[in-house]
Amino acid sequence: MSEILAKIQEAGHIVLISHVSPDADSLGSASAMYTFLLQGQKKVSWYCKSSEIDQKLSFLPWFEKIKSTFPLSADLAIAFDCADKKRLGVEIECELINIDHHITNTNYGDLNLVEPHFISTTALLYDLFKKNGVKINKKMATAIYAGLLDDSDAFLSQEVDGTTFAMVSELIGHGADFKLCNKKIAKSVSLAALRLKSVMYKSMLLEESARVSVFCISREDMAMTGAVAQDCEAPLExxxxxxxxxxxxxxxxxxxxxxxxxxxxxxxxxxxKIAAAFGGGGHFSRAGFEIYEKVSLDEAKVKILDLIKKEL
Known part of the structure; x- marks a missing residue:
C-alpha cells in the first residue's frame, strides 16, 4: 500500500481508469481517489471508454470530469475494480497500478493491490487510506459508501458482516451522504429501465426445474426501450x-x-468458476464474461446451461 502512495507522489500526471460499463464501485473508487489527488495538488484525469454511463451515478463527486480519451501525457495510470486488462478499454503504455477485489484478477498491473476478501474495491481503497493516515472528507466518504452500497446489493449479500456495518458507521462519521446514495443507487430508476424490466420478465425462462432463471436480450430490445447495459442488472438479481x-x-x-x-x-x-471457463471472471455469487464468436443467443444459452447443470 505504501508503494502505491510512493508511486503517486513521484508521478506528474495520473489517470484514473473506470472499467467498461462501470458500476458504482469502479466509479466510486476513482471518485474518492480523484479527491485525494486534488488534495495533494496532483494533475489528474479520469478515463472511461464507455460513452454510456449510468446517469443515476452522476451524483458522484467529479463525475463530470470523466473523459473517453486517454491523455498521452500520463505517466501513471490507476485502474479500479477491473479484473481483466481487456476491460480497461485501452492499451496502457505508462506505468499501471491495479486496485481490485475480484478473486479472478489477473494481476496485470506493474503494481497490484488485489484483495478478494474485501466486499468492494471502495472498501479496499478505504483500508488503504486508513492505514496510511489519509484524512477522509465528505466527498471521499460519499464515493466510498456508494461503491460499498452497490457491491453489497444494498447490504443484502451473503458477504455482508459486522465489519461492513462498522465501515458504514465510520463513513457516515466522515460525512458520507448516505441518504443521497441510497436514493440514487437503491431507489432511482429510469423510464427506460422500467420498460426493459417489462420486456425481460415477459421473456424470462425457468430452466432445470426452475432452479435457473434465464434472460436473453437482443439489440432490438435495448434500442426499443432506450435502456443502457446497467438497466439489465436489477431484474437479473x-x-x-x-x-x-x-x-x-x-x-x-x-x-x-x-x-x-x-x-x-x-x-x-x-x-x-463458470465465468472463468469462458475466459471471464468475478466472484462466487457475481460474475460475467463476453462471447466474441458468432453465435446466436439461443446457442450461447445452451452452452452456458450445460456448465450450470454440472455445478447444480
Whole structure:
C-alpha cells in the first residue's frame, strides 16, 4: 500500500481508469481517489471508454470530469475494480497500478493491490487510506459508501458482516451522504429501465426445474426501450428471489458485436468458476464474461446451461 502512495507522489500526471460499463464501485473508487489527488495538488484525469454511463451515478463527486480519451501525457495510470486488462478499454503504455477485489484478477498491473476478501474495491481503497493516515472528507466518504452500497446489493449479500456495518458507521462519521446514495443507487430508476424490466420478465425462462432463471436480450430490445447495459442488472438479481431459483443468467447482445453474459447466484453455485471457463471472471455469487464468436443467443444459452447443470 505504501508503494502505491510512493508511486503517486513521484508521478506528474495520473489517470484514473473506470472499467467498461462501470458500476458504482469502479466509479466510486476513482471518485474518492480523484479527491485525494486534488488534495495533494496532483494533475489528474479520469478515463472511461464507455460513452454510456449510468446517469443515476452522476451524483458522484467529479463525475463530470470523466473523459473517453486517454491523455498521452500520463505517466501513471490507476485502474479500479477491473479484473481483466481487456476491460480497461485501452492499451496502457505508462506505468499501471491495479486496485481490485475480484478473486479472478489477473494481476496485470506493474503494481497490484488485489484483495478478494474485501466486499468492494471502495472498501479496499478505504483500508488503504486508513492505514496510511489519509484524512477522509465528505466527498471521499460519499464515493466510498456508494461503491460499498452497490457491491453489497444494498447490504443484502451473503458477504455482508459486522465489519461492513462498522465501515458504514465510520463513513457516515466522515460525512458520507448516505441518504443521497441510497436514493440514487437503491431507489432511482429510469423510464427506460422500467420498460426493459417489462420486456425481460415477459421473456424470462425457468430452466432445470426452475432452479435457473434465464434472460436473453437482443439489440432490438435495448434500442426499443432506450435502456443502457446497467438497466439489465436489477431484474437479473431480483429473479434470485423466486422460489427454487439458485442461478440467474443474462445474455445480452452488444451494440457492435458479441454477447455479454452475466451470472448471479444465491451462493449455492460458484458462478465465478463458470465465468472463468469462458475466459471471464468475478466472484462466487457475481460474475460475467463476453462471447466474441458468432453465435446466436439461443446457442450461447445452451452452452452456458450445460456448465450450470454440472455445478447444480
Amino acid at each position: 431480483e429473479s434470485l428471489n423466486l422460489h427454487h431459483v439458485e442461478v440467474a443468467l443474462l445474455l445480452r447482445e452488444q451494440r457492435d458485436s458479441g454477447i455479454k453474459c452475466s451470472l448471479r447466484s444465491n451462493s449455492a453455485v460458484d458462478v465465478g
